[in-house]
Amino acid sequence: MKKYRIFVTGKQGIFDPAGKTAQNALDNLGYEGIKDLKIGKFIQMNCDDAVSVEAVTEMCEKLLANPIIEDFRIEEVGA
Template identity: 40%
Template structure:
């Protein structure tokens, strides 16, 4: 069983990596990009029977810094 966790910075939190990507895209001639937010995707290979609540607990304890990041889980 696989789970995919998407982690993104919350709105209002500065994203220097996203801003660097936006600037680099502009330098390469992609002038239409007005903003970039960068996140991460974590894929977990889980034992059968592992439920979504367990994955959310993993996120709360380790995979996401819930003070500045939000996350979503796909099972």
């Protein structure tokens, strides 16, 4: 069994409404000193040993991330 962790984040300069909203809400709650807050996706995948990092990259490009506005990073857990 292989485990992958995938981090999907908005590209530099792409507006992140969820992150901005959370940042404003924290500000309204009285938390000071937050300069920037971005919200992306954290994907955990368990799969057969046969699934290569190349295959996972392809899955990200085709389905899990939107390559036009998002970057992704793949980590193999315990590799």
